[in-house]
Amino acid sequence: PSFERFLLEFVVFGIVEEIGFYYSHRLLHQPRFYARFHKKHHEWTAPIGITSVYCGVPEMIMSNLLPAAMGPLIMQSHLFTAWVWLGLVLFSTTLAHGGYHVPFLFSPEAHDYHHKVFNCWFGTSGILDKLHKTDGSFADSVHAERHYVSFSLKSMKEIHPEPLKPSRASTSAEGKAGKAQ
Secondary structure, eight states, rough: OOHHHHHHHHHHHHHHHHHHHHHHHHHHSSHHIIIIITTTTGOOOOHHHHHHHHSSSHIIIIIIIIHHHHHHHHHHHHHHHHHHHHHHHHHHHHHHTTTTOOOTTTTHHHHHHHHHHSSOOSSSSSSHHHHHHHGGGGGSSSHHHTOSOOSSSSSSHHHHOOOOOHEEEEEEEEHHHHHHH
């Protein structure tokens, strides 16, 4: 395929995957389906790369394989284009579950946050999450501040540390001081 055709197909693949993954993933989070099909994947609240494919067969087919494969099937892609796409999909989902900000690559923060709270960020790019307002509390979290391609070798937790929580001692001291006034 020509380079232009290759790029066009990748744009179509990305759109098809976002639509397929978002809606199938959101469906898997409905109470009727969650315990039966998706809970296994969410046993990992702080996932590691291999957990990207830690799921049952129905989930693997419906939410992982079909959204990734539909683009090349619809576009009747050359085998080379399909292989490059599927390799990229596998790499990006492993990265999204890896928990590490690798310099120059996509951030895993959104999907890490999804595994932390379960009820937001169902897509891959966030476009449908914004459209359906399922990006939820993510936008107000430190995870959103860390969600960008980094060109630094410093840890994201160094660049954007967790907000400090007041200690019990300072909270009770503040409470006593407030009562004294």
